[in-house]
Amino acid sequence: MSLSTAITIAQSAFNTTAAQTAIVSKNIANAGNADYSRRMALLGTTPYGAQVVSIYRAQNEALLKQSIASIGQASGQGRLLSGLELLKSSLGGNDYETSPAKFLAAFRDSLQTFASTPGNPSMAASAVSDAGDLANSISTTARAVQSLRADADKEIAIEVEKLNSLLADFEKANNAVKSATAQGLDASEALDQRDKILKQVSEIIGISTVTRANNDTVIYTADGTVLFETMPRAVTFAPKAAYDATITGNKIYVDGVPVAAGSGANTTAEGKLAGLLQLRDDVAPTFQSQLDEIARGLVTLFQEGNPSGVPPIPYAPGLFTWAGGTVPPAGTFVPGLAATLAVNPLAKANPMLLRDGGFNGVVSNPGGAATPDAGYTALLEGFIDAMGEDMAFDPATGLDGSSSILDFATSSVGWLEQLRSTASTASDNKFALLARTQEALSKETGVSIDEELSLLLDLEQSYKASAKLVSTVDAMMAALLEAVR
Structure with missing residues (x-):
């Protein structure tokens, strides 16, 4: 793998993590909103790693x-x-x-x-x-x-x-x-x-x-x-x-x-x-x-x-x-x-x-x-x-x-x-x-703070991995430049 490819992969990971973090942040901000349905990022694979290909909105037509x-x-x-x-x-x-x-x-x-x-x-x-x-x-x-x-x-x-x-x-x-x-x-x-x-x-x-x-x-x-x-x-x-x-x-x-x-x-x-x-x-x-x-x-x-x-x-x-x-x-x-x-x-x-x-x-x-x-x-x-x-x-x-x-x-x-x-x-x-129906609908489409915070921790680890890749490429580039001198 070339250094440029590694940088591209890291950049793609940063973009994906940022998009996922934005979605999670929006979910948390609307945790108390009964008219908000939880969003989830759907990922797809590319030559440079996973990327957000679409956003899924939680829904249950029967309960609605x-x-x-x-x-x-x-x-x-x-x-x-x-x-x-x-x-x-x-x-x-x-x-x-x-x-x-x-x-x-x-x-x-x-x-x-x-x-x-x-x-x-x-x-x-x-x-x-x-x-x-x-x-x-x-x-x-x-x-x-x-x-x-x-x-x-x-x-x-x-x-x-x-x-x-x-x-x-x-x-x-x-x-x-x-x-x-x-x-x-x-x-x-x-x-x-x-x-x-x-x-x-x-x-x-x-x-x-x-x-x-x-x-x-x-x-x-x-x-x-x-x-x-x-x-x-x-x-x-x-x-x-x-x-x-x-x-x-x-x-x-x-x-x-x-x-x-x-x-x-x-x-x-x-x-x-x-x-x-x-x-x-x-x-x-x-x-x-x-x-x-x-x-x-x-x-x-x-x-x-x-x-x-x-x-x-x-x-x-x-x-x-x-x-x-x-x-x-x-x-x-x-x-x-x-x-x-x-x-x-x-x-x-x-x-x-x-x-x-x-x-x-x-x-x-x-x-x-x-x-x-x-x-x-x-x-x-x-x-x-x-x-x-x-x-x-x-x-x-x-x-x-x-x-x-x-x-x-x-x-x-x-x-x-x-x-x-x-x-x-x-x-x-x-x-x-009505209360029971809305409760059931909320479980299907509402936001759980615990789930969102857990997902944030996972995204934090993903960010750290991407940052580690960038720092490694940076070290390799520094060593290469030093060798050229």
Whole structure:
């Protein structure tokens, strides 16, 4: 071997070691980056020793796809659960202290106390006050439900805008991957960026991917609609300015195809959008219908009238009234009734009307309006009994179509709690699956500091060997020059 060949071999070794060291250094610098995949130098033999011929990027397509799917499932479940937690907090938290069921029971107890001392004006005022608290609880909760829907609608608009932006970024990253792959260049940076965007997209909407020639990737939604192919598909949504129980939210469209909402407590939603649609268009409206039925039941139970009298007096709201000013038909909820439920102002002015009647000209106390019987309890006892008797409710509320108003209000709380509890368990399971999947993916593609430091020690030995070769050639050259002199 000539001295010039030895120098060339040493130079090649230095270049190879430098390239490998740079890769290891980059790996170590990104050890904490979850969106970075480990790089490894692939060596090839040449007449002058080993050289870096390509850079291998650690990857596992199966685990990556599973991770993306798990992100979507956990995101959808988490968003549903957070909405249910907000509904729970609007009812007073863990013990549901401000729920209509609690105030309804308190009002019933107040009526019983008043019935035991029907001549006591302070007991009458207390019963009317409790009725006001009950009506306020129902109307306040109804407004909280519509606020939840409005907030979900606003969040949908934000997420749709974010999704369109991510798809535009994905197009750039995908083009960079295709270009680098076609030219035989290192596409690792672009692939990292593309995978990162895919994870962010899956948080918003459930997706699946297909890889084609030159590493080109096509994105489909969970229900099979094309979201990206060569270029992004348009994701559109028109938000509503405000919400009440009579308003239906607009759909989200991907390339003209509506996005399906999730269903069930262990929701089918993949991504935030499906979870938000489920909250806005299913969970909240169902709970709203239950509140509307409780409110309708109160108006019905405390109605006043005498249709068979002479002259006939049609039934009209008594103690409880609402914006419609009528007694709605039995067994059919009236959207938005709960939001306007209130205690009749006449009861606030004269609480004894609760005992005697007279809200609509029908006086029930035998003593008459001018000299009422102070011991009269028939009307109060009738109200108390009616609150425990079965009445017709709309089955569209998701609850029993025939039950007492007390049981119906309690069942409404139970419905929400069961939904929330199941959603919480499902959320724990889905996030645990996501954590395990990401851990498995990290083991395959992530950076191990121990491995990289061990590789650095090997590279150090390689450098020393190359340096030894150079020093030997230098000594030989020095000896040759000395001999020539």
